[in-house]
Amino acid sequence: MINKQLMNLLKDDKKYIVGIVLSKWGTLLANIATVSILCVTLAQYYTKKEVSPLMLFSFVGVVVVSLIVKSIANNWQSHCTHFASSRLRLDVRTAVLTKSLEVDASQQTLNDTELTQLSVEGVEQLENYFSRFIPQFFYCLLSSLTVFVVLAFMYSKPAIVLLLCIPFIPLSIMAIMKIAKKILGEYWDGYLILGEQFYENLMGLTTLKVFSQDRMKQRQMDQRAESFRQATMNLLKMQLNSLIVMDIIAYGGAAIGIVLALSGYVKGVVSLPQMLIFILLAAEFFIPLRQLGSFFHVAMNGISASKRLFDFLDTPNSPLSKSRDEKHTAVPTRIEVEQVSFSYDDDEHYALKKVSAVFEKGYLYGIIGQSGSGKSTFSKLLTGDYTTPLGAITGYDSQGNTISLSDLQDDIVVVNQKSYLFEGSIKENLLMGRKDAQEDELWRVLDSVTLFEFVRAQPEKLDYVIQSNGKNLSGGQRQRLLIARSLLADKTIYVFDEVTSSVDSDSEKAILDAVTRLAKDKIVLFISHRLYTVKEMDSILVFDNGELVEVGTHDVLSKQSSVYQHFLLSEQELLEGGLDYNA
Numbered sequence: 001m002i003n004k005q006l007m008n009l010l011k012d013d014k015k016y017i018v019g020i021v022l023s024k025w026g027t028l029l030a031n032i033a034t035v036s037i038l039c040v041t042l043a044q045y046y047t048k049k050e051v052s053p054l055m056l057f058s059f060v061g062v063v064v065v066s067l068i069v070k071s072i073a074n075n076w077q078s079h080c081t082h083f084a085s086s087r088l089r090l091d092v093r094t095a096v097l098t099k100s101l102e103v104d105a106s107q108q109t110l111n112d113t114e115l116t117q118l119s120v121e122g123v124e125q126l127e128n129y130f131s132r133f134i135p136q137f138f139y140c141l142l143s144s145l146t147v148f149v150v151l152a153f154m155y156s157k158p159a160i161v162l163l164l165c166i167p168f169i170p171l172s173i174m175a176i177m178k179i180a181k182k183i184l185g186e187y188w189d190g191y192l193i194l195g196e197q198f199y200e201n202l203m204g205l206t207t208l209k210v211f212s213q214d215r216m217k218q219r220q221m222d223q224r225a226e227s228f229r230q231a232t233m234n235l236l237k238m239q240l241n242s243l244i245v246m247d248i249i250a251y252g253g254a255a256i257g258i259v260l261a262l263s264g265y266v267k268g269v270v271s272l273p274q275m276l277i278f279i280l281l282a283a284e285f286f287i288p289l290r291q292l293g294s295f296f297h298v299a300m301n302g303i304s305a306s307k308r309l310f311d312f313l314d315t316p317n318s319p320l321s322k323s324r325d326e327k328h329t330a331v332p333t334r335i336e337v338e339q340v341s342f343s344y345d346d347d348e349h350y351a352l353k354k355v356s357a358v359f360e361k362g363y364l365y366g367i368i369g370q371s372g373s374g375k376s377t378f379s380k381l382l383t384g385d386y387t388t389p390l391g392a393i394t395g396y397d398s399q400g401n402t403i404s405l406s407d408l409q410d411d412i413v414v415v416n417q418k419s420y421l422f423e424g425s426i427k428e429n430l431l432m433g434r435k436d437a438q439e440d441e442l443w444r445v446l447d448s449v450t451l452f453e454f455v456r457a458q459p460e461k462l463d464y465v466i467q468s469n470g471k472n473l474s475g476g477q478r479q480r481l482l483i484a485r486s487l488l489a490d491k492t493i494y495v496f497d498e499v500t501s502s503v504d505s506d507s508e509k510a511i512l513d514a515v516t517r518l519a520k521d522k523i524v525l526f527i528s529h530r531l532y533t534v535k536e537m538d539s540i541l542v543f544d545n546g547e548l549v550e551v552g553t554h555d556v557l558s559k560q561s562s563v564y565q566h567f568l569l570s571e572q573e574l575l576e577g578g579l580d581y582n583a
Contacts, residue, residue, distance in 0.1 A: 019079075020139075093119055096118075133299035140288045144285065148162070183231075253285075351374050365525045375543045379525065413491045426455060479507060480510055483515075492522060493524075500533055
């Protein structure tokens, strides 16, 4: 019932668990005091038909003190519960975010939707384990011993009977756990799959409408929702059945104890106040255990979710990952790629096969190839999104000193189709590139991508608010703003992956001009499927079927009977008027 791996999450926050347990115990002691004085007062009234002033004063005093103690204990319990749960949520979500930054794409065991669901709903369920179940577990041990000592002092025989009934509830919980694991596994699988399908259908809703497939997806969602409903009902049935079993044990044990106490009173073994105290505290003996059973079912949801979270957190870090505080001072001027191969599935089918290349500062490199040729995979190996043990990628500074790939990551900026503009002002988005940039620098990078006039024409200027991912900008403006932000970062290595796709000709020209200027003192890689965009670049790398088949300038490659020449002819046939690349 106590998961050591989960308990390790608490670190220095175990004091809050102790605080919750002690506050519950304080409430119990106040209840015992109230019950005791009440029973003594009632017994005196029953036997003497009156209550002495001293007894009445004692009764009022004990009740008032008990209420004060319970109020303080409840407030302290709320305080500890709040801090324990809030610290837990922060720690777990921070750990998940940190891990997602430390693993590369090929190591991800959860997709974005599953990770989001577990980080939100899963962590909320996990909170119940720490703020309810764990404190209740330790409180049960403490409260049972406390009540047993009080009852045994008055009449040991029924107190021992109550004590012997205690193990049956934890044993029933342990037996239920074996069944619950399977049912909860099915519940969480259904929950994650339903959320994933809903998100996917929502993102592709326009496409589904265009191809009239929305009805079909609706039926699939209905089926998945029905499966999840059935899993939820199975979970509820299991919980209700187990609660019935625990109720029988709890109230049956209390009933046996009460009967024995009454029998002892009839035989004259216990006094009237003792019998009354025994009857009222017998239920108090089992209530914490009964609550433990209820909290157990809530906690099991969190335990089931935590297994998936821990599987993700236990994923080995990318060998390139390191602390953000680690800095290097060497500036790369040359990158050498030697015999690099990569496979997505660790089988014999390689997306990249023994690729070797050299990139130097001050040169603009075009990377081309058909879809699936390996050009984007190659760039992701450079940027650290993927890692491979096959081959080596090494950087060198101007003195010839080596720079590891992990250090190269600090000097790489990537702009691709997934680059994101956040909802907020243009200024806020640009400052993500470099937070200490001055306003004149912001205008300068905007001018370099021909957005100066557009931004100046807005009444808000740099405070013009962009919608999520630049929805209120054209495709070309969005791409140019992304590039402006990357320029502001002022890194040494830039990778532009299909940044001219789906943009107008003016934006394309502005982007190419900015990239060309940037390459004068940077290492710049420009990935494109449009051959005419790389025509003027210093060197062109041609990928085909995962291999780097040709390297050279446009003039050299276009005159060879080569893959590049085949690409030229194929693209010319697609362009109206037969664009002449050799012009």
